[in-house]
Amino acid sequence: MPTVTIDGRRVTVREGAYVLEAARLAGARIPALCHHEAVEPIGACRLCVVDIWKPGWDADSFRLVASCLYPVEEGLVVHTATPRVMETRRVALDLLLARCPETPLVRDLAREYGIEETTYRKRENPDDCILCGLCTRICDKVGPAAISTQSRGVLREVAPPFFEAPPDCIGCGACAEVCPTGHIKVTEDGFTRTIWGKTFEMLRCPSCGRAYLTRAQAEWMAGRGMPVEPLCDSCKRRRTAEVAASLGRPR
Numbered sequence: 001m002p003t004v005t006i007d008g009r010r011v012t013v014r015e016g017a018y019v020l021e022a023a024r025l026a027g028a029r030i031p032a033l034c035h036h037e038a039v040e041p042i043g044a045c046r047l048c049v050v051d052i053w054k055p056g057w058d059a060d061s062f063r064l065v066a067s068c069l070y071p072v073e074e075g076l077v078v079h080t081a082t083p084r085v086m087e088t089r090r091v092a093l094d095l096l097l098a099r100c101p102e103t104p105l106v107r108d109l110a111r112e113y114g115i116e117e118t119t120y121r122k123r124e125n126p127d128d129c130i131l132c133g134l135c136t137r138i139c140d141k142v143g144p145a146a147i148s149t150q151s152r153g154v155l156r157e158v159a160p161p162f163f164e165a166p167p168d169c170i171g172c173g174a175c176a177e178v179c180p181t182g183h184i185k186v187t188e189d190g191f192t193r194t195i196w197g198k199t200f201e202m203l204r205c206p207s208c209g210r211a212y213l214t215r216a217q218a219e220w221m222a223g224r225g226m227p228v229e230p231l232c233d234s235c236k237r238r239r240t241a242e243v244a245a246s247l248g249r250p251r
Helices: 019-025 083-099 104-112 135-141 174-178 215-223 234-249
Strands: 001-005 008-010 048-051 061-066 077-081 148-150 156-160 186-188 192-195 200-205 211-214
Touching: 001 019, 019 048, 019 077, 061 083, 083 104, 135 174, 148 211, 200 215, 211 215
Parallel strands: 001 077
Antiparallel strands: 001 008, 048 061, 048 077, 148 156, 186 192, 192 200, 200 211
């Protein structure tokens, strides 16, 4: 397993790890709004930049890279808070603040880097979408691929096809779960779930009566040979605990 140096601290990480993982193991705090362990990284937000040096380079030769995308290797040296790293993050946050000037997550992070107001022109009719791509990537990974990015430039946004209720959406809510700003809204009333303008019937746990899965998702999973257990997560955990306890009882 490779050993790298993060801000003067040596850490050993697993093969195939990226610098962001190594840095966090070393205790470094690196912002990464487009990163989630459930999906492959894409380096969209550019906030996780760090300076790196590799054996064989000149002593003063450092390279700025996105830590979520750069794989670790033996002898790598990483600096997570050099002046140019901090300035690069400030520029990225300044631009994010222009796109999402009222988003609490963006405003709080910008303040940490000394930015109270953006120096760029604020977007008209802003929302909380930072274009991190987590929602579209998790939707693709789950399978339906019901949403995607639309348009280009300042008009770019995440939306279902033709900006209508997506026919392929199964109401699983994975996109809302990974959204870092809470932009994707999900409403439930115990019997239905509504997301992306589409309303789904909810299945209820036969043990506790809690709504836990949309019928569309259950049918989608069954159609692909995936097991659908008719219990909510809480009841499954309770049942597992009961089975484990019973196995330890003397007969």
